[in-house]
Amino acid sequence: MFRIVPPMKTFADIIALWGTATALAADIGETGLNVRAWRNRNSIPASRWLDVIAAAKRRGIEGVTLDVLARLAARPSTDWTPPADDGRAA
Template sequence: MTGEITQRNISGMNTFAAIIDLWPSAREFAADLGVPPTHVAVWRHRNSIPDYHWADLIEAARRREIDLSLETLAVMAREKRPRRTPSHPEGRAA
């Protein structure tokens, strides 16, 4: 499958689960990152990949010719965070 996944495939990706699904299987994703497949199943379910694996993920994606960047992962993580409601200017709820 190497070479079949390109930037056009990743451009619409907006979830960590979708990133995992770019690999032929969760087992291959796990092997590329050096983690047990059970971890990948949990990550997919939580729609999250721990940030301490991101550097290895970027390298694994590069080897598979998937154009994935730390910036893309950071944006996904930011979008996944719950939105904070602005505090009252005096620090109390209105």
């Protein structure tokens, strides 16, 4: 069972597929603090890409591939605007 996901234009979009940074963190054995920092920097370390791809597959999230992550990494950082702090700790 796969779900359709919206276009992923940023690493933050990828992280948002889990609903919270904490959920992704739990799926890949990372801390929520680190994943929130990745979201805020709009970056996922390349060393964790395969973990994120595997976690997406386990959850039935389509479209999280090495190609997508590499394309996002190649985009200029000027394309990124940090998310507004919504007050949630997740």
